[in-house]
Amino acid sequence: MGKRIAGAVFVLWAVATLLFSVIRLIPGDPVDALLGGADSNATEQMRQQAQEAYGLDRPLLVQYVGYLTKLLRGDLGQSYLLKQPVAQVLSEHLASTLVLAVLALALAWVLALTMALWSARGGRPAESISSILEIVSAAVPHFWLGTLLIVLFSVQLRWLPATSGGPGAVGLVLPVLTLAIPLAGFLGQVMRESMIDAMQSPFALSARARGESELGVSLRHALRHAARPGIGLSGWAFGSLISGAVVVETVYSRPGLGRSLLQAVLVRDVPVVLGVVLIVALVYIVVTLLTDLADHIVDPRLRAS
Known part of the structure; x- marks a missing residue:
C-alpha cells in the first residue's frame, strides 16, 4: 500500500x-x-x-x-477569469462530469458483455458481425457521433432534447450514448476474445459434461473470464471518458469539467487548467486502484496470492 x-x-x-x-x-x-x-x-x-x-x-x-x-496546502489558487477559488469552480462541475462518466462506463460494459455473449453463442456469423460492429463503433469520433444522434433523435424523431437541459434523466441519454458507444467497441473486442476462449476451455467442457446448459456455462463460468480484461481496461476507460467529456459537454452544452477545461485553455486561465487536470489525474488513480481491487475479487487466484 x-x-x-x-x-x-x-x-x-x-x-x-x-x-x-x-x-x-x-x-x-x-x-x-x-x-x-x-x-x-x-x-x-x-x-x-x-x-x-x-x-x-x-x-x-x-x-x-x-x-x-x-x-x-490544498490551495488550487484563484481563477483569473471568474475571480473565484479554483476549488469552488471545480466543485460546481465535478459531480456532473463524474455522473456522466460513470453512467457511460456502465452502459459500455452492458453493451460489450452483451456482444460478447451473443458472439460466443451465435457461432461464426455472430462473431463476424460483432467484430465489425466493435471496430466501427470504436473508430467513431465523439463529435461526429454526437451530431448524428442529435440529428436523428432530436431533429428528426423529436424524442430527446438536443442539449442536456432536458427534464430529469432525459437530458443525459444522448451524452451517455455518445460516450459509451465508442468505448463499448474497445471493451467488446477484448471481452469477445476472452469469452470465446473460455467457452472452448477445459473447465467449460467439464461443466457441459456435468449437464450444465450452454447459457449456464456462459453466465457462471465464461463470463467471469470475459470480464477480467475489461476490468483491467476500466481505469484507462474512465480516463478516456473524462477526456471525451470535453467534446461531449461542448456538443450538448452540458456544464462539467470538460467544458470548463476547454474554456480555461482558450482564455489561458492557468489555475483552472491546472486544477482540472490534477483532479482528473486523482480520479484516474482512484479508479485504477478500484479496478485492481475488483480484479482480485473476480479472480480467486489473485486473492490466494
Whole structure:
C-alpha cells in the first residue's frame, strides 16, 4: 500500500510539473484573462499591477515552487477569469462530469458483455458481425457521433432534447450514448476474445459434461473470464471518458469539467487548467486502484496470492 501511495503522489507531481511547463507554451498572455480578455484595452500600468498581484512577474522557478507549496496546502489558487477559488469552480462541475462518466462506463460494459455473449453463442456469423460492429463503433469520433444522434433523435424523431437541459434523466441519454458507444467497441473486442476462449476451455467442457446448459456455462463460468480484461481496461476507460467529456459537454452544452477545461485553455486561465487536470489525474488513480481491487475479487487466484 505504501508503494501505491508513493506512486500516486509521484504521478500527481509529474502531472502538475508537466502541465505547469506546457501551459506556458500556449500562445497568449494570462494577464489578458486577468483583465477581462484580449480586447480589454488595458493600459501597461494595469498589466504590470496584475502581474505583480498574481506573481506573474517572478521567475518561472519561483512561480513553480510557489505553486507546489500551495498544492501541499490544498490551495488550487484563484481563477483569473471568474475571480473565484479554483476549488469552488471545480466543485460546481465535478459531480456532473463524474455522473456522466460513470453512467457511460456502465452502459459500455452492458453493451460489450452483451456482444460478447451473443458472439460466443451465435457461432461464426455472430462473431463476424460483432467484430465489425466493435471496430466501427470504436473508430467513431465523439463529435461526429454526437451530431448524428442529435440529428436523428432530436431533429428528426423529436424524442430527446438536443442539449442536456432536458427534464430529469432525459437530458443525459444522448451524452451517455455518445460516450459509451465508442468505448463499448474497445471493451467488446477484448471481452469477445476472452469469452470465446473460455467457452472452448477445459473447465467449460467439464461443466457441459456435468449437464450444465450452454447459457449456464456462459453466465457462471465464461463470463467471469470475459470480464477480467475489461476490468483491467476500466481505469484507462474512465480516463478516456473524462477526456471525451470535453467534446461531449461542448456538443450538448452540458456544464462539467470538460467544458470548463476547454474554456480555461482558450482564455489561458492557468489555475483552472491546472486544477482540472490534477483532479482528473486523482480520479484516474482512484479508479485504477478500484479496478485492481475488483480484479482480485473476480479472480480467486489473485486473492490466494
